[in-house]
Amino acid sequence: MARAPVDRTRPPxxxxxxxxxxxxxxxxALASGLALRVARLPRLPxxxxxxxxxxxxxxxEESSAGHAVLTGEALEGGTRARSGSELAExxxxxxxxxxxxxxxxxxxxxxSCLADRWEDAFALLAEVVFxxxxxxxxxxxxREQQLAxxxxxxxxxxxxxxxxxxxxxHAPRIPYARSTFGSIASVARFDGAAAERLAxxxxxxxxxGLVVVGDVDPDRVSDVADRVLAGWEGGAPxxxxxxxxxxxxxxTVHVIDRPDAxxxxxxxxxxxxxxxxxxxxxxxxxxxxxxxxxxxxxNRNLRERHGFTYGVRSSFAFRRSPGPFSASTAVATEVTAPxxxxxxxxxxxxxxxxxxxDEVEGARDYLAGVFPLRxxxxxxxxxxxxxxxxxxxxxxxxxxxxxxxxxxxxxxxAEAARRHIRPHEATVIVVGAAAAVAGPLExxxxxxLTIHSAExxxxxxxxxxxxxxx
Amino acid sequence: xxxxxxxxxxxxxxxxxxxxxxxNGLRVVLSPDPTAAVVGVNLWYGVGSRNERSGRTGFxxxxxxxxxxxxxxxxxxxxxxLVERAGGSLNATTWFDRTxxxxxxxxxxxxxxxxxxxxxxxxLVPALTEETLSNQRDVVKNEKRQRxxxxxxxxxxxxxxxxxxxxDHPYHHTVIGSMADxxxxxLDDVVDFFxxxxxxxxxxxxxxxxAPPERALEAAARWFGEIPAGSPIPPLPxxxxxxxxxxxxxxxxxRARVPLPRVLIAxxxxxxxxxRFHAVEVAGAVLGAGRASRLxxxxxxxxxxxxxxASFVYPLITGSSMMVIWATxxxxxxxxxxxxxxxxxxEGLASATEAEVARAVALTDTRFVRMLEQVSERAxxxxxxxxxxxxxxxxxxxxxxxxxxxxxxVRAVAERWLGPDNxxxxxxxxxP
Numbered sequence: 001m002a003r004a005p006v007d008r009t010r011p012p013x014x015x016x017x018x019x020x021x022x023x024x025x026x027x028x029a030l031a032s033g034l035a036l037r038v039a040r041l042p043r044l045p046x047x048x049x050x051x052x053x054x055x056x057x058x059x060x061e062e063s064s065a066g067h068a069v070l071t072g073e074a075l076e077g078g079t080r081a082r083s084g085s086e087l088a089e090x091x092x093x094x095x096x097x098x099x100x101x102x103x104x105x106x107x108x109x110x111x112s113c114l115a116d117r118w119e120d121a122f123a124l125l126a127e128v129v130f131x132x133x134x135x136x137x138x139x140x141x142x143r144e145q146q147l148a149x150x151x152x153x154x155x156x157x158x159x160x161x162x163x164x165x166x167x168x169x170h171a172p173r174i175p176y177a178r179s180t181f182g183s184i185a186s187v188a189r190f191d192g193a194a195a196e197r198l199a200x201x202x203x204x205x206x207x208x209g210l211v212v213v214g215d216v217d218p219d220r221v222s223d224v225a226d227r228v229l230a231g232w233e234g235g236a237p238x239x240x241x242x243x244x245x246x247x248x249x250x251x252t253v254h255v256i257d258r259p260d261a262x263x264x265x266x267x268x269x270x271x272x273x274x275x276x277x278x279x280x281x282x283x284x285x286x287x288x289x290x291x292x293x294x295x296x297x298x299n300r301n302l303r304e305r306h307g308f309t310y311g312v313r314s315s316f317a318f319r320r321s322p323g324p325f326s327a328s329t330a331v332a333t334e335v336t337a338p339x340x341x342x343x344x345x346x347x348x349x350x351x352x353x354x355x356x357x358d359e360v361e362g363a364r365d366y367l368a369g370v371f372p373l374r375x376x377x378x379x380x381x382x383x384x385x386x387x388x389x390x391x392x393x394x395x396x397x398x399x400x401x402x403x404x405x406x407x408x409x410x411x412x413x414a415e416a417a418r419r420h421i422r423p424h425e426a427t428v429i430v431v432g433a434a435a436a437v438a439g440p441l442e443x444x445x446x447x448x449l450t451i452h453s454a455e456x457x458x459x460x461x462x463x464x465x466x467x468x469x470x
Numbered sequence: 471x472x473x474x475x476x477x478x479x480x481x482x483x484x485x486x487x488x489x490x491x492x493x494n495g496l497r498v499v500l501s502p503d504p505t506a507a508v509v510g511v512n513l514w515y516g517v518g519s520r521n522e523r524s525g526r527t528g529f530x531x532x533x534x535x536x537x538x539x540x541x542x543x544x545x546x547x548x549x550x551x552l553v554e555r556a557g558g559s560l561n562a563t564t565w566f567d568r569t570x571x572x573x574x575x576x577x578x579x580x581x582x583x584x585x586x587x588x589x590x591x592x593x594l595v596p597a598l599t600e601e602t603l604s605n606q607r608d609v610v611k612n613e614k615r616q617r618x619x620x621x622x623x624x625x626x627x628x629x630x631x632x633x634x635x636x637x638d639h640p641y642h643h644t645v646i647g648s649m650a651d652x653x654x655x656x657l658d659d660v661v662d663f664f665x666x667x668x669x670x671x672x673x674x675x676x677x678x679x680x681a682p683p684e685r686a687l688e689a690a691a692r693w694f695g696e697i698p699a700g701s702p703i704p705p706l707p708x709x710x711x712x713x714x715x716x717x718x719x720x721x722x723x724x725r726a727r728v729p730l731p732r733v734l735i736a737x738x739x740x741x742x743x744x745x746r747f748h749a750v751e752v753a754g755a756v757l758g759a760g761r762a763s764r765l766x767x768x769x770x771x772x773x774x775x776x777x778x779x780a781s782f783v784y785p786l787i788t789g790s791s792m793m794v795i796w797a798t799x800x801x802x803x804x805x806x807x808x809x810x811x812x813x814x815x816x817e818g819l820a821s822a823t824e825a826e827v828a829r830a831v832a833l834t835d836t837r838f839v840r841m842l843e844q845v846s847e848r849a850x851x852x853x854x855x856x857x858x859x860x861x862x863x864x865x866x867x868x869x870x871x872x873x874x875x876x877x878x879x880v881r882a883v884a885e886r887w888l889g890p891d892n893x894x895x896x897x898x899x900x901x902p
Contacts, residue, residue, distance in 0.1 A: 006585075006692055006693060008542070008543045008585065008588075008589060008593075009543050010543075011552055011582055011585060012581035012582060012584075012585050013581075014556070014578045014579050014581070014582065015577070015578035015579075015580065015581065016578055017507075017576070017578050018507035018576075018577060018578065018680070019507075020506075020507055020576075043505050043843075044839060044842065044843055045839075046836075046839060046840060046843065076761060084761075084771055085761075085762060085767050085771060085772075088760065088761035088762035088766075088767070089762040089825075089829065091762075092760045092761070092762045092829045092832065092833050093762075093825075093828065093829050093832060094832060095832035095833055095835055095836035096836070097760070097833075097836070112836075112840065113836065114836060114839065137774075138771070140774075141770070141771065141774050144774065144777070144800060145770075145777050145778070148729075148730055148777040148798075148800055148801065149777070151729045151730065151801065152622070152729045152730060154729070155622055155727065155728070155729040156621070156622060156729075157620055157621075260727065261620060262615050262619050262620050263612070263615040263616060263619070263620040265620075293554050294550045294554060295547060295550045295551045295554055300547065303609055304546070304547060304605065305605075307604070307605045307606075307607075307608030307609055307612075308608075308612070309609070309612050309616075310609055310610075310612040310613035310616050310617075330612070330615070330616040330620070331612065332611075332612060332615060362551070362554070362555045365555050365556070365557055366554045366555060366557055367557075368557060369555075369556060369557005369558065369575075369576055370557050370558070370559060371557075372506065372507065372508065372576070373508055373557070373558070373559060373574050373575075373576070376506065376508065376843055376844050376845060377840070377843040377844060378843065379840075379843075
């Protein structure tokens with residue numbers, strides 16, 4: 001084959017850009033008030049569905065923290081028509097997988113299956129959500145598993161750091177100070193009656209939605225959804241939206257002591273911004289530059305320049321109410337204080353001076369460019385559409401996302417960074433060997449340092465003896 | 471224009487492909503799909519931890535990191551920066567038998583990926599420095615600390631591999647290797663390893679997605695064609711055939727800082743290249759995939775002796791592969807009881823029903839089709855089937871092969887490879 005010589009000394013010119021359009025979505029509302037969103041993507045014979053219900057951890061009292069998550073898990077315990085094992089066999093026998101995920105803002109029941117099985121699989125989903133049985137032995141199992149999981153999280157350095165960061169960043173009365181996994185006390189209080197109550201009150205259609213994406217006929221989906229969901233009504237009590245407040249007004253340092261740790265897990269953060277914050281897009285750009293990409297300032301500094309870490313990232317947890325901002329990494333014990341120093345310096349530089357014009361251009365190109373890459377699968381598209389329902393975002397939000405990102409100016413990104421990245425209010429959490437890291441951390445002069453114990457909680461007593469509490 | 475990939479439960483898969491070989495031996499696979507303006511580029515090199523000589527464990531992975539530190543025409547950090555600025559994503563992984571490098575990009579940036587990949591395949595050495603090696607050695611050591619040393623149960627694979635594979639077998643040691651060996655690695659090692667294994671004849675390049683085959687092939691030839699072919703790669707160190715079974719039940723009991731007791735059992739099983747591998751895969755799914763699986767149904771749901779269970783089969787190619795199952799107990803659980811519960815389920819496989827096998831096949835099937843939704847996965851699978859089987863079309867027959875597994879096949883797996891003459895048992899107990 002004859003070959004033209006290539007110029008290897010510079011990046012090749014790009015080809016012709018092909019336009020991208022977010023898949024077209026048909027919007028309906030069912031009689032119950034449930035939003036219906038259907039996108040036909042016939043490339044492969046698969047379907048992804050998501051039923052979004054506003055039963056959320058953020059809406060619960062502290063005494064029942066984790067109960068929305070546990071109720072979601074207990075759904076697999078069976079329905080009034082079949083046991084848990086029979087339900088699993090019915091789903092898996094047709095190759096369908098049902099997954100319940102519960103977070104701060106919603107319960108999402110996702111279903112993935114081959115297209116010719118969708119109607120059968122959807123009928124099973126409906127049975128699970130509307131006719132759950134919550135048998136006591138299944139609920140007890142879910143509760144015991146969660147108590148064991150809490151014990152695992154307390155001994156896993158990364159999970160421990162994230163959980164303690166949430167607690168130390170937020171004022172104690174704020175739901176986000178808790179873990180969506182609940183506490184030992186609140187989990188021990190979970191029983192069949194609690195599950196029945198939560199599902200009865202909160203598994204309601206208003207402000208929820210059904211998203212179906214894949215090789216489906218939208219008319220047929222409407223008919224089936226109308227029929228299967230007939231008679232479902234009402235709305236869940238709200239409480240997902242609140243003001244957040246920090247636990248500390250000034251910067252503080254907390255060492256969670258694991259004397260035998262070979263590494264320190266570091267979290268540095270403070271209260272952040274909500275999903276619907278007008279600064280959302282400028283913050284995406286600023287954070288991509290600070291710590292949201294491989295070539296971010298933080299990763300170049302801590303990984304590629306100093307070799308302190310395998311990787312470091314920063315992120316805003318955008319939720320209905322303002323979730324936290326945090327930078328996170330894991331470093332060898334002996335470089336803990338230098339790593340914290342470098343992170344603090346990068347946060348200050350971004351807050352004080354903002355990004356450069358060139359960095360903003362690069363971040364815009366990155367965010368606009370990767371957006372379609374993350375919409376390859378029916379599951380990814382369904383998840384994006386579900387976000388519109390969870391966060392009350394306009395229908396054209398995703399269609400306009402790239403245009404909005406491309407319009408972010410350096411000034412806008414710098415202003416958003418100045419307001420929402422605040423190193424002087426940061427809470428620094430280090431899970432590591434206090435004897436080695438506390439002294440050097442104190443010398444950084446960030447703020448008062450406290451050493452906390454990392455001892456895992458005692459194994460809980462049998463849950464029956466606690467179920468009368470509260 | 472060719473049809474986009476199609477698949478159906480009652481028909482075969484139709485992922486289109488073309489296979490060409492350049493003059494220097496580089497195999498090039500093209501799989502067009504114009505439905506989205508996305509292209510996946512995947513380079514599969516036939517080198518992994520199995521090729522490491524003693525005293526250099528972890529080197530294949532450290533080397534993979536060096537591939538991102540620049541090449542003759544690409545300064546350090548520019549590789550990631552250019553791909554991210556193009557709106558692409560990229561990474562690489564090192565495994566026992568191979569190392570893969572991949573980019574997913576808006577399709578008008580295909581040439582960028584080809585330029586970057588060809589520059590480091592052809593001209594890595596001029597960019598190598600002591601400074602970047604020292605930096606990446608630190609990064610990899612931190613990766614080891616983060617993912618293994620500082621993690622509860624973090625040494626489980628090291629302990630299991632050491633029991634399942636003899637000390638002279640290439641799978642006896644882990645991909646991440648040892649700190650001492652990482653420290654011992656030199657720049658000369660990097661140069662030698664590159665010259666030995668990173669040659670066109672030891673690689674497959676797959677371009678999948680929005681790239682017309684004629685143009686993609688022309689571009690691949692333009693960027694990669696002038697790279698010298700290199701020599702055949704040397705034989706594996708050690709003894710690659712460990713025999714079909716471990717020869718007994720070997721044990722390792724660990725008291726460590728772990729939150730809950732956990733028992734893992736590993737078995738030597740036929741390799742991914744063996745026609746019986748699909749039966750092993752389905753047997754593993756009957757045992758541990760999904761909530762109707764034997765382990766979940768019995769140990770987690772009915773008896774509540776396990777908090778979680780898992781089962782997986784490694785698709786390894788050298789002599790033997792490995793299947794692993796585990797159960798994590800509740801606080802205070804007796805590891806011996808967990809082991810007995812696992813063994814009972816394993817032995818019960820000898821009477822697996824047709825319905826159980828049908829469920830496992832349906833789950834395995836659906837997962838395979840869903841994987842094909844992503845262009846990067848299609849590209850990786852095509853590279854793999856081409857490299858290992860000389861047959862990209864194997865991708866389209868994989869579902870048929872999974873569906874052909876019968877109850878009898880699964881029962882035979884239990885009988886031949888899951889018995890007491892072929893078990894490695896690793897038990898973790900929380901230290902007081």
